[in-house]
Amino acid sequence: MADQISPAHADLWVRGFAAAITDADDHLTDLDRRSGDGDFGTNMVTGLRRALAALPEDPDSPGAPFQALSDTFLSHSGGTSGPLFGMWFRDFAKAGNGTPALTLAGVAEAAERGWATVTRLGSAKVGDRTMVDAIAPAAESLGRSAAEGRSLEEGLRKAAEAAESGAQGTSELLGRKGRTSYVGDAALGAPDPGAVAIGLFFRAAHASVTQGADGADEANGPG
Amino acid sequence: MRRQFVNDPEDVVPEALEGFAAAWPRHVTWNREPSYVLRAEPATDKVAVLSGGGSGHEPLHVGFVGRGMLDAAVPGAVFASPTAMQIRAASLAADTGRGVLHVVKNYTGDVLNFRIAGELLADEGVRSDIVLVDDDLATDTDDPDGPGRRGTAAVVAVEKVCGAAAERGADLPELVKLGRRVVAGSRTLSVALAAGAHPGQSRPSFELPEDRIEFGVGIHGERARERRAFGPRRALVPDMAAPLLRDLDLSRGDRVAVIVNGLGATHDLELYGLFGEVGKLLEEAGISVARSLVGSYVTSLDMAGCSVTLVRADDEFLDLWDAPVSTPALTW
Numbered sequence A: 001m002a003d004q005i006s007p008a009h010a011d012l013w014v015r016g017f018a019a020a021i022t023d024a025d026d027h028l029t030d031l032d033r034r035s036g037d038g039d040f041g042t043n044m045v046t047g048l049r050r051a052l053a054a055l056p057e058d059p060d061s062p063g064a065p066f067q068a069l070s071d072t073f074l075s076h077s078g079g080t081s082g083p084l085f086g087m088w089f090r091d092f093a094k095a096g097n098g099t100p101a102l103t104l105a106g107v108a109e110a111a112e113r114g115w116a117t118v119t120r121l122g123s124a125k126v127g128d129r130t131m132v133d134a135i136a137p138a139a140e141s142l143g144r145s146a147a148e149g150r151s152l153e154e155g156l157r158k159a160a161e162a163a164e165s166g167a168q169g170t171s172e173l174l175g176r177k178g179r180t181s182y183v184g185d186a187a188l189g190a191p192d193p194g195a196v197a198i199g200l201f202f203r204a205a206h207a208s209v210t211q212g213a214d215g216a217d218e219a220n221g222p223g
Numbered sequence B: 001m002r003r004q005f006v007n008d009p010e011d012v013v014p015e016a017l018e019g020f021a022a023a024w025p026r027h028v029t030w031n032r033e034p035s036y037v038l039r040a041e042p043a044t045d046k047v048a049v050l051s052g053g054g055s056g057h058e059p060l061h062v063g064f065v066g067r068g069m070l071d072a073a074v075p076g077a078v079f080a081s082p083t084a085m086q087i088r089a090a091s092l093a094a095d096t097g098r099g100v101l102h103v104v105k106n107y108t109g110d111v112l113n114f115r116i117a118g119e120l121l122a123d124e125g126v127r128s129d130i131v132l133v134d135d136d137l138a139t140d141t142d143d144p145d146g147p148g149r150r151g152t153a154a155v156v157a158v159e160k161v162c163g164a165a166a167e168r169g170a171d172l173p174e175l176v177k178l179g180r181r182v183v184a185g186s187r188t189l190s191v192a193l194a195a196g197a198h199p200g201q202s203r204p205s206f207e208l209p210e211d212r213i214e215f216g217v218g219i220h221g222e223r224a225r226e227r228r229a230f231g232p233r234r235a236l237v238p239d240m241a242a243p244l245l246r247d248l249d250l251s252r253g254d255r256v257a258v259i260v261n262g263l264g265a266t267h268d269l270e271l272y273g274l275f276g277e278v279g280k281l282l283e284e285a286g287i288s289v290a291r292s293l294v295g296s297y298v299t300s301l302d303m304a305g306c307s308v309t310l311v312r313a314d315d316e317f318l319d320l321w322d323a324p325v326s327t328p329a330l331t332w
Helices: A007-023 A025-035 A040-054 A063-076 A081-096 A104-122 A132-147 A152-172 A193-210 A213-219 B009-023 B084-094 B108-123 B154-167 B172-184 B233-248 B268-284 B315-322
Strands: B028-031 B036-039 B048-055 B072-078 B100-105 B128-133 B186-194 B212-215 B226-229 B255-262 B288-295 B304-312
Touching: A007 A025, A007 A040, A007 A063, A007 A193, A025 A040, A025 A193, A040 A063, A040 A081, A040 A193, A063 A081, A063 B084, A081 A104, A081 A193, A081 B108, A104 A132, A104 A152, A104 B108, A132 A152, A132 A193, A152 A193, B009 B028, B009 B036, B009 B048, B009 B072, B028 B084, B036 B084, B048 B084, B048 B108, B048 B154, B072 B084, B084 B100, B084 B108, B100 B108, B100 B154, B100 B172, B108 B128, B128 B154, B128 B172, B154 B172, B154 B186, B154 B255, B154 B304, B154 B315, B172 B186, B172 B315, B186 B233, B233 B268, B233 B304, B255 B268, B255 B315, B268 B288, B268 B304, B288 B315
Parallel strands: B048 B072, B048 B100, B100 B128, B255 B288
Antiparallel strands: B028 B036, B036 B072, B186 B212, B186 B304, B212 B226, B255 B304
8 A cells, every 4th residue: 555645646546536526417417406506516527527637647746636627627717716726736736846756744744734724715604604624624634634644545544534524523513614605504414516626636635545546556666 | 579680699799799809900909719808009017907807898898908908808708707717818918017907897707707817817816905885875885795786887986997007007006006996986876767688589688678677777677776756857867866975975166077878779868968967966965077078988788877986086187187198988
């Protein structure tokens, strides 16, 4: 099992995330209809399709796929959730640029910074029924796992579980930010689609180091 | 049922920008991808003043690119913020090394994308700062967590005055201070007689009975919180201007600049009549109309309606207001 995120792992991570969002498009759109204006799934899928076309064929660092993802979202999305995702991906790009591989501590630091960035720019706190409700528990889990010296696989698995649980928890929350704030308790019972997407992001991270990791593992290092 | 001069509605904004640049070749150039409008002859040593926002408000903002006002404008899709990368690219193109002032109307998408652009620019070592314009009195609330007042026609005054100060060599902190002072002294109220329609759509965004007006609309075709009775303008104008006087705490002897702005489908004949009413009301209150601007500058597609903006005017403001300006939509 890989103990670091190589450029090939990062590529798998981003592609896996894109595939998961595309599979969940109808579900995310349905969730967004209950809390927003119903374009979240479609906007994410459109953004990710553009990003896949922009992915470097042979990434020279684990930051490169995230850089392409971030640049695409910041270039094509004039709304609010798209640019925030663009800035979230950007902190993973910054952590992975110019380094051959990302350790669990590196991933934890990227998530911590991304949390701060999204909070700063979106002014949403934990409990506001946004993507932050999945980001915060995942970032905290990653920080703990790194401090306790857990394996990359275990650290990412726990982060995915924490993000998914945080996303599920938004079902019980009233929205205070973004469009959800206009619909009140009509959104209760359904999780926030942005938080669900963060769950899929960390699930894809875990899958990238477990599935198809053999090839990536061999490539880990020399590339 | 409305008809419009469009080809594919998807192409309305780029086709308009292409035509705009072709019509004003001595003033502006248009960069297609990412989309932004720059001065044809960029300034060489001054803080760049840049604004942007959704399209559908023409001539705002692209019409104000030129000497004495904006160095660049970044148009989004109709009623949608430009992207952060568009703003970044326009800022890098306009920067002369002295930093970039972003004049931003207070809408969630615009604010977020300009703030992100500011962070992207900081990564490149380019200084930038934001003057947030939030003059719409109709959206004033006490909620500190709310989105705050919207930005409407006062943005023209901010762009004019900051543009003039930048031309005279003011640095970025000075421009931010000046811009925020102008914003703090500006309030606007807008009313609509009929909604506009998005390009390619035959129906307006709302219907209004003949005896009602929407009181307190913004510039995105949306309804207001209130409907009031329609009447002659001598009855409507005090309802619009009096709350502005109160909120700005204007008193006898104060000076203001007045902007009477059409929302897209209101004729100058009506606008000048409205301005006359505003002038009489201010005269009765002992407030001097130091400067005025009457016309359609900040529109909401083809909405029929108008806005009245009052801006506190001191000597510095008037001096900068009077400074030469040469843009497609404003020249003196």
